[in-house]
Amino acid sequence: xxxRQKPERTRLSAEDWEDAALNLIAEQGVGAxxxxxxxxxxxxxxxxxxxxxxxxxALLQAALERWEQYGEREIINQIEALPxxxxxxxxxxxxxxxxxxxxxxxxxxxxxxxxxxxxxxMARVSKRRTEFLHVAYTEAGMEPTEALNRARLTYAAxxxxxxxxxxxxxxxxxxxxxDAYVEHMIATLIP
Amino acid sequence: xxxRQKPERTRLSAEDWEDAALNLIAEQGVGAxxxxxxxxxxxxxxxxxxxxxxxxxALLQAALERWEQYGEREIINQIEALPxxxxxxxxxxxxxxxxxxxxxxxxxxxxxxxxxxxxxxMARVSKRRTEFLHVAYTEAGMEPTEALNRARLTYAAxxxxxxxxxxxxxxxxxxxxxDAYVEHMIATLIP
DNA sequence: TTGCATCCATACGCACGAGTATGGGTTGCG
DNA sequence: CGCAACCCATACTCGTGCGTATGGATGCAA
Numbered sequence: 319x320x321x322r323q324k325p326e327r328t329r330l331s332a333e334d335w336e337d338a339a340l341n342l343i344a345e346q347g348v349g350a351x352x353x354x355x356x357x358x359x360x361x362x363x364x365x366x367x368x369x370x371x372x373x374x375x376a377l378l379q380a381a382l383e384r385w386e387q388y389g390e391r392e393i394i395n396q397i398e399a400l401p402x403x404x405x406x407x408x409x410x411x412x413x414x415x416x417x418x419x420x421x422x423x424x425x426x427x428x429x430x431x432x433x434x435x436x437x438x439x440m441a442r443v444s445k446r447r448t449e450f451l452h453v454a455y456t457e458a459g460m461e462p463t464e465a466l467n468r469a470r471l472t473y474a475a476x477x478x479x480x481x482x483x484x485x486x487x488x489x490x491x492x493x494x495x496x497d498a499y500v501e502h503m504i505a506t507l508i509p
Numbered sequence: 510x511x512x513r514q515k516p517e518r519t520r521l522s523a524e525d526w527e528d529a530a531l532n533l534i535a536e537q538g539v540g541a542x543x544x545x546x547x548x549x550x551x552x553x554x555x556x557x558x559x560x561x562x563x564x565x566x567a568l569l570q571a572a573l574e575r576w577e578q579y580g581e582r583e584i585i586n587q588i589e590a591l592p593x594x595x596x597x598x599x600x601x602x603x604x605x606x607x608x609x610x611x612x613x614x615x616x617x618x619x620x621x622x623x624x625x626x627x628x629x630x631m632a633r634v635s636k637r638r639t640e641f642l643h644v645a646y647t648e649a650g651m652e653p654t655e656a657l658n659r660a661r662l663t664y665a666a667x668x669x670x671x672x673x674x675x676x677x678x679x680x681x682x683x684x685x686x687x688d689a690y691v692e693h694m695i696a697t698l699i700p
Numbered sequence: 701t702t703g704c705a706t707c708c709a710t711a712c713g714c715a716c717g718a719g720t721a722t723g724g725g726t727t728g729c730g
Numbered sequence: 731c732g733c734a735a736c737c738c739a740t741a742c743t744c745g746t747g748c749g750t751a752t753g754g755a756t757g758c759a760a
Contacts (some may be wrong), residue, residue: 448680
């Protein structure tokens, strides 16, 4: 029903603008989020935009909220369904490693941590994920204090890898090398 | 009225501009690097700037080169002087953890990885440091392949920690918690 | 069909920051 | 002393991107 492709542009909704904004952020970063550029991409003009949103910041705000809520139902929920707690962490690592697309926005927002609207969102998301890791490590048999530090270390490694390999594109890893790296992470970080 | 209050220096050199640029980058990011803002901070006007540099990009380029060359003689050289290879990695971790200031520019550049001038610099610096870790892990008794992955993991953890705690300011760690985290890193990542 | 809300186009104002033109002041040196 | 080379101030131009004003087009309900 909702056939919204590039050639066939019916009327737009606020959600369409938010999705387009997230795509643009994922590809070119928060700094590249300009209303006229987005309008061109959607096949309309600024007049449309300023009917749906009061300002550019409002769009960013809405897009971030949308992304955060969408992220609620992410891999974490599937992982928690696994019966054996000891299976969860390795499985989490492997899944995260092979789901490339969802991390693009996160990597882009990581580079926009100077923007006031981005900071609280990233703080919440990162906190939530780190806490999940904390619980997972505890359930895997670690004592709480050590589990917390391990969770921080793990998440830092994730974030750093995103920056280095994703954004910086260094080093260029083949599939085999990448898989070996993931297995090395698992062997090193999971007791 | 003597308008020039802060520095005694009445005439500026290109190096003065580059240092000021690096300070501004460390505090407010690459995006905040504006010539008129810098000029105000230095107590002069644009006229001075465009005598020393042809363009804004030229200043950024020069500042990055200056930072990279300054970074050559960093902690790494001191660490290599340690006689016992097994002592080097723990000592490196502890020193890096307590030298806060030199990481500010690196953290800021991490958020500017979409800028064409920043990417090659960061690629070189990160590559150099990772290779140093690779050698260090090898000398500590690891086999080369595992040592390389461990080096990548370690450096990713460093980068991620920078982003999360430095830029995002999360979580707020006390000195004791931070030291405990560092020791946990050492125990986990160093064989 | 009429009337109203929704959605968009066109044309503008305006702030901000990069870069230019040009002249004045300062310093070193013969 | 005097003259360059050097350093900086003032006053512009110009492109870009946000936001506004206003009217036209489209869909839906009565």
